[in-house]
Amino acid sequence: MAKPDNRADNVPHLQKAIQNTLKKLHDTEDYLEEFGEEIPQQEKETLLAKNERREQSIAKFRREVSEEAHENP
Structure with missing residues (x-):
């Protein structure tokens, strides 16, 4: 049986x-x-x-945090 998708701790991660x-x-x-x-x-x-790839990753992570914060206020 599949576990339910728990996104509550995505932002801290x-x-x-x-x-x-x-x-x-x-x-x-x-x-x-x-x-x-x-x-x-x-x-x-x-x-x-x-370091260029790291900067790109950081930008993606920040967009994800923003999306998660808006989806789960």
Whole structure:
């Protein structure tokens, strides 16, 4: 038997995902600032691409939080 869809805790889960992703984004920025001159260009480009994807994910998470908040006031 399938469990009922319980969305009551979606917003807190999404907010935690946003916080975790922001931390990774900032940690990567700090790393690049400190060691950017010492690491290979390919690694730097990989990290910058990851941060772009993180920014996109954060935007999606925030849209989801907004939608959830409007659906479940």
